[in-house]
Amino acid sequence: MLRHLTKGKKLGSKWSDNIAGWLFVSPMLIGFTLFMFGPLLYAFFISLNDWPLLGDETFIGIxxxxxxxxxxxxxxxxxxxxxxxxxxxxxxxxxxxxxxxxxxxxxxxxxxxxxxxxxxxxxxxxxxxxxxxxxxxxxxxxxxxxxxxxxxxxxxxxxxxxxxxxxxxxxxxxxxxxxxxxxxxxxxxxxxxxxxxxxxxxxxxxxxxxxxxxxxxxxxxxxxxxxxxxxxxxxxxxxxxxxxxxxxxxxxxxxxxxxxxxxxxxxxxxxxxxxxxxxxxxxxxxxxxxxxxxxxxxxxxx
The missing domain is CATH 1.10.3720.10 (MetI-like)
Incomplete structure (x- = not known):
């Protein structure tokens, strides 16, 4: 029983360590998503359109x-x-x-x-x-x-x-x-x-x-x-x-x-x-x- 309690405690500790790790890297991940990955996807979407800067866009595929x-x-x-x-x-x-x-x-x-x-x-x-x-x-x-x-x-x-x-x-x-x-x-x-x-x-x-x-x-x-x-x-x-x-x-x-x-x-x-x-x-x-x-x-x- 003691072994099961110890094992459960180790799993809980590992889980809390993972949560802490994700919390520490979350500002970087959020910043990357908002300012790098998101705009990158949007730019690719723009490349699939006829998009004049001062007009309306039209989807034209590749x-x-x-x-x-x-x-x-x-x-x-x-x-x-x-x-x-x-x-x-x-x-x-x-x-x-x-x-x-x-x-x-x-x-x-x-x-x-x-x-x-x-x-x-x-x-x-x-x-x-x-x-x-x-x-x-x-x-x-x-x-x-x-x-x-x-x-x-x-x-x-x-x-x-x-x-x-x-x-x-x-x-x-x-x-x-x-x-x-x-x-x-x-x-x-x-x-x-x-x-x-x-x-x-x-x-x-x-x-x-x-x-x-x-x-x-x-x-x-x-x-x-x-x-x-x-x-x-x-x-x-x-x-x-x-x-x-x-x-x-x-x-x-x-x-x-x-x-x-x-x-x-x-x-x-x-x-x-x-x-x-x-x-x-x-x-x-x-x-x-x-x-x-x-x-x-x-x-x-x-």
Whole structure:
């Protein structure tokens, strides 16, 4: 009988613990439902309608999604988004690893150097983009004036199709590379010193130590930064809006800018919602695929 009473008491205690746990997480769950999951479902409902911002909605099913396949501007903006991501993500991560490798060793002025690299991260994106827009101006821009001093005629950086997107990628990398640098620097400082000592005894060069010791042990951080940087690149908007407005000739029109243009310039909320959900599913598929293949190259300490 005592055993049954003890068992009942344990069940009651477990039940009360569950209730307490749900009460503690309920504010987050309620907030997620009201401000994230609920609006997400409503946005999907809007994507199934012909929904002019200033008119009445009409249910049209998946017609908006069918229209996407024949929309040349959507295809162009999707290609531009992928090109932007393919240009930014490797450049950002490789540069961040290189800077972190330099800054993990102490030398005179290291604090100032770290600050200079990280300052753009905390600078307003709009301010950063405006400054670079003027630096890259065709005639009065600082960069073209410096090139003129050595007899080189600078191009129209933001008004030329071959240079507009690469320039925006370069400016975006400089804006955010400091954050990834700090993450990699922290990861490198956690690598056990005895591993470097053992590799030195084996006669390994600095490059071999980096390739065989440092890089494998920081792959969890590489994985994290790859996910974060890719998602950020796929959602790029501020730089495009300030510096190019999608031009010239739609050469920098990315998907998020096209979503904004469709919603708030053409007032087609239904089609804009369909565009947004295409981006959502692309990011979801990328995240799931990355999570599946991570075990093949990400180091996990047992």
């Amino acid at each position: 017609k908006n999604y069918e229209t996407l396949a024949h929309d040349p501007i959507f295809i162009k903006s999707l290609v531009n988004t992928l090109l932007f991501s393919l240009g930014l993500v490797p450049f950002n991560i490789i540069l961040a690893i290189f800077l972190a490798s330099l800054l993990k060793n102490k030398f005179f002025g290291i604090g100032l150097f770290r600050t200079a690299i990280f300052v753009p991260v905390v600078t307003s994106l709009i301010v950063w983009s405006i400054v670079w827009k003027y630096l890259l101006a065709t005639e009065l821009g600082f960069i073209n004036q410096m090139l003129a001093l050595i007899g080189i005629e600078g191009p129209s950086w933001l008004l030329s199709i071959p240079t507009a997107l690469p320039v925006v990628i370069f400016v975006s990398v400089l804006k955010n590379v400091g954050l990834n640098m700090i993450l990699f620097l922290t990861a490198m400082q956690q690598v056990p010193a005895e591993l470097y000592e053992a590799s030195e005894l084996d006669g390994a060069s600095n490059f071999r130590k980096f390739r065989s010791v440092t890089l494998p042990l920081i792959t969890p951080t590489v994985f994290l930064t790859m996910i974060i940087t890719t998602i950020g690149a796929m959602k790029v908007f501020g730089q495009i809006y300030v510096m190019t407005r999608g031009g010239p000739v739609d050469s920098t029109k990315v998907l998020v800018y096209y979503i904004w243009e469709t919603a708030f310039k053409h007032f087609d909320m239904g089609y804009a919602s369909a565009l947004a959900f295409v981006l959502f599913f692309i990011l979801l598929a990328f995240t799931i695929l990355s999570w599946i293949v991570r075990k093949r190259w990400v180091f996990y300490e047992e």
